[in-house]
Amino acid sequence: MxxxxxxxxxxxxxxxxxxxxxxxxxxxxxxxxxxxxxxxxxxxxxxxxxxxxxxxxxxxxxxxxxxxxxxxxxxxxxxxxxxxxxxxxxxxxxxxxxxxxxxxxxxxxxxxxxxxxxxxxxxxxxxxxxxxxxxxxxxxxxxxxxxxxxxxxxxxxxxxxxxxxxxxxxxxxxxxxxxxxxxxxxxxxxxxxxxxxxxRGIAEASISITTLAGNLHSGAFGGAAPDALQALVKVLASLHDENGDCAVAGLTTGQTWQGVQYSEEQFRADAKVLDGVALTGTGTVADRLWARPAVTVLGIDCPPVVGGASSVQSAATARVSLRVPPGTDVKAAQDALVAHLEAAVPLGAHAVVERLGSGSxxxxxxxxxxxxxxxxxxxxxxxxxxxxxxxxxxxxxxxxxxxxxxxxxxxxxxxxxxxxxxxxxxxxxxxxxxxxxxxxxxxxxxxxxxxxxx
Structure with a gap:
């Protein structure tokens, strides 16, 4: 044969x-x-x-x-x-x-x-x-x-x-x-x-922030009343540095990939990145995709644009996913994500951070x-x-x-x-x-x- x-x-x-x-x-x-x-x-x-x-x-x-x-x-x-x-x-x-x-x-x-x-x-x-x-x-x-x-x-x-x-x-x-x-x-x-x-492995967590007993009229109370959605946005923004690299405290982010490389031009085409939009992160594309941690906000519970009231939000929740590269313990990575979220909550806001699923x-x-x-x-x-x-x-x-x-x-x-x-x-x-x-x-x-x- x-x-x-x-x-x-x-x-x-x-x-x-x-x-x-x-x-x-x-x-x-x-x-x-x-x-x-x-x-x-x-x-x-x-x-x-x-x-x-x-x-x-x-x-x-x-x-x-x-x-x-x-x-x-x-x-x-x-x-x-x-x-x-x-x-x-x-x-x-x-x-x-x-x-x-x-x-x-x-x-x-x-x-x-x-x-x-x-x-x-x-x-x-x-x-x-x-x-x-x-x-x-x-x-x-x-x-x-x-x-x-x-x-x-x-x-x-x-x-x-x-x-x-x-x-x-x-x-x-x-x-x-x-x-x-x-x-x-x-x-x-x-x-x-x-x-x-x-x-890469995966570790997920959710964060819920509460600041008020209930929503308030944004005209009557906005400017002084603590906004839970605004607080959540600040927490989520802290997950990345100015270059878009993962900024979760305690995680190593300088790893490099030694196998086949992924050109930026090819990645932009494969990912259908819009003209004029820069890629996030530093290092080669392969480093960012396969060798380093990456954090993504998977969803936010907040009022939709259509139908949303003129209110200061009393509560907001987000689900966060952390991709964990080989060489990093997934439990330690999830611990670091949870600790980072808790530390980033604005002073006085009530926050509950929960561990979700994980995989090595x-x-x-x-x-x-x-x-x-x-x-x-x-x-x-x-x-x-x-x-x-x-x-x-x-x-x-x-x-x-x-x-x-x-x-x-x-x-x-x-x-x-x-x-x-x-x-x-x-x-x-x-x-x-x-x-x-x-x-x-x-x-x-x-x-x-x-x-x-x-």
Whole structure:
């Protein structure tokens, strides 16, 4: 069997991948019953389970995780003496946000200008199809799988409720593997094969400020009455210095990134920064995104502009997110954020600061044999060498898996690229990235099996 025949098999499978992704995107599988019926998640889970069962995987089942959602599990024993590879992804998605901002229905896969649009097309249902297409190609070309396989497809990753993490901790034997392939990231640029070796962690807090027993008329009392919203704005402004760098006291902010670099011109284009608007922070873009802490105000509870009364505000609340780089303890970072918020409250104002969720940063060891096999697979698939990048987001499961299986290599790949607009309106996937990454994964499984059994 040749690599070209495997590439041909993947290419021929792309119409099926599109049809399957169309079916999967149609499920509004937002793991929040306040927004969408839980049945949408149940139907998506059953679809995923049936799809992997159809590819010969056994012991396919739905796991009821402690947060009330379902994860799909499947396995394949593999040849005698072969290593075991765990393939991960998730079928739950972000809510569509402003549906009027979509150029086509959020839960209807739509082809436009060579891309496939729909919520979850990239994050992360596209990665489910990457796994499926790789396995289908191997079955067609090689007649089976060269390694033992385990598959876990999570149902609540976007909600951060930790259901799969707690299930894995309670059943540590279930996901044990020699290599864990996390299908939830993507390439640094379209056509540039990338492994993600660094993830920032996350620590969140809320701050509520109260200054008055109730709102007051701004004409009669404004100028002397302490305004809670104004006090909150001062606190939030203190989180950044004059350059826009994180100013949370006690955090190190001068770290540098040694991997692939991100030009300011490319970042401005990828992030769709408006003309004339300067980027925030100092250092390289890669330093700011992957190596240093970043603090963001996620929301403020205050009166809207339309309908707001002429009042001095008696209370205001904000939710703050701190991204924590590898090398920084997430608990210490959350402690520093809480202490900073408390210290910045204007004298006399009543403030309550609460810790919200947190997840540790992750850094992978890229020196093992699985990474060598992945590098070769990416070179064969894309025709260019693999690069190593970071990711500013968080995947808390990675640290759970590293704790449970310290000897396993963990590799993060996927079909996303900077133009996919995950977590935003008009999310899309480039089918060429899906094709190349499916081929990459099939080649990797073959390469890794050969390296381990040589």
């Amino acid at each position: 040749t690599e070209q025949s495997l590439a041909t098999a993947v290419r021929d499978l792309m119409p099926r991948a599109k049809a399957d992704l169309t079916d999967l995107v149609a499920f509004a599988s937002v793991a929040d019953p306040r927004q969408f019926p839980v049945e949408e998640c149940h139907k998506a889970a059953r679809w995923v389970a049936d799809a992997f069962a159809a590819e010969g995987l056994t012991d396919v089942r739905l796991l009821d995780t402690p947060d009330g959602t379902q994860s799909v599990y499947a396995e394949f024993p593999g040849p005698a003496g072969a290593p075991t590879v765990l393939l991960y992804s998730h079928y739950d998605v972000q809510p569509p946000l402003d549906e009027s901002g979509w150029h086509s229905p959020a839960f209807e896969l739509t082809e436009r200008d060579g891309r496939w649009y729909g919520r979850g097309a990239a994050d992360c249902k596209g990665n489910v199809l990457m796994h499926l297409t790789a396995l289908r190609a191997l079955r067609q070309v090689d007649g089976g799988y060269p390694v033992g396989l385990k598959v876990i497809v999570e149902g609540s990753e976007e909600q951060g409720t930790g259901g799969l993490e707690r299930y894995a901790e309670a059943h540590p034997e279930l996901l044990a593997a020699d290599v864990i392939v996390i299908g939830d990231t993507g390439n640094f640029a379209p056509g540039l094969p990338t492994v993600t070796a660094s993830l 940063p992750f850094s992978a060891d890229t020196s093992g044999p699985a990474y060598a096999a992945m590098a070769e697979a990416m070179r064969e698939s894309f025709g260019t060498p693999m690069v190593v990048s970071g990711e500013g987001g968080s995947i808390p499961l990675c640290n759970t898996l590293r704790t449970l299986y310290p000897e396993a290599e963990i590799i993060l790949i996927g079909v996303e690229d900077p133009t996919t607009q995950i977590h935003a309106v008009n999310e899309s996937v480039d089918p060429r990235e899906l094709e190349k990454m499916s081929l990459t994964e099939a080649l990797f499984l073959r390469n890794y099996a050969a390296a381990r059994t040589a």
